Amino acid sequence: MNTLELAWAAGFFDGEGHVSASKQAGKRACNMCIQIAQTDPEVLHRFQRAVGGLGRVVGPHNYGWRDVWTFRVNRFEHVQAIVAMLWPFLSGLKRADAHRALSEMAAWRAEKAARAAMCQKDLHVLAEVGRTTAGSCAACARDRHRESHGWKGGLPSGDRTHCPAGHAYEGDNLYVVPQRGVRHCRACTRENARKYRARQAATAALSMPSANPVVERTENV
Numbered sequence: 001m002n003t004l005e006l007a008w009a010a011g012f013f014d015g016e017g018h019v020s021a022s023k024q025a026g027k028r029a030c031n032m033c034i035q036i037a038q039t040d041p042e043v044l045h046r047f048q049r050a051v052g053g054l055g056r057v058v059g060p061h062n063y064g065w066r067d068v069w070t071f072r073v074n075r076f077e078h079v080q081a082i083v084a085m086l087w088p089f090l091s092g093l094k095r096a097d098a099h100r101a102l103s104e105m106a107a108w109r110a111e112k113a114a115r116a117a118m119c120q121k122d123l124h125v126l127a128e129v130g131r132t133t134a135g136s137c138a139a140c141a142r143d144r145h146r147e148s149h150g151w152k153g154g155l156p157s158g159d160r161t162h163c164p165a166g167h168a169y170e171g172d173n174l175y176v177v178p179q180r181g182v183r184h185c186r187a188c189t190r191e192n193a194r195k196y197r198a199r200q201a202a203t204a205a206l207s208m209p210s211a212n213p214v215v216e217r218t219e220n221v
Contacts, residue, residue: 001052001085009050010089012043019079019097021104030108032101034073034082041069051085054078076105163188
């Protein structure tokens with residue numbers, strides 16, 4: 001880095017530059033930017049070279065009187081890097097502006113990290129209640145399930161420790177359907193399979209023709 005160019009860039013930024021952090025209304029987002037507008041693009045390109053090529057020069061934009069070019073940086077890491085390079089040469093006023101913008105961004109990032117640990121309704125800590133297979137809050141999913149089924153104090157299937165027949169959901173008796181996370185009782189599954197086979201056998205026996213139809217006709221006569 002050229003120290004003389006950085007000193008020039010800091011003086012130029014002191015007089016013409018702007019640094020800020022702003023939250024988008026209605027959105028959980030915060031943008032930080034450095035912006036310098038000039039009618040001569042060459043001075044903006046010089047500033048860009050001085051700060052290591054970060055940012056970009058866009059334009060021209062005609063606002064009704066002259067063409068205007070703008071140097072702009074919107075990436076937080078790049079804004080932070082430019083402020084660090086210019087910091088030794090900046091005036092107290094511009095340092096205060098940069099410090100305020102960086103503090104607002106840091107506070108927003110801390111808030112974002114805290115929100116990431118909570119569910120969308122900010123009611124449950126995801127690390128404590130877990131997530132569903134779809135990635136949403138398991139506690140909120142259980143609450144919705146209770147409301148939709150009109151349960152009054154009952155437990156949804158994901159919270160039950162025993163099947164309706166009284167078998168424990170544990171050990172070799174527990175089977176979890178892959179990708180769906182639905183739990184099944186192996187003892188009940190085996191019993192239901194046995195009953196199904198018995199019904200199938202009884203149905204097949206009733207539908208089979210008589211083994212000696214001639215004898216039956218003789219007896220009827």
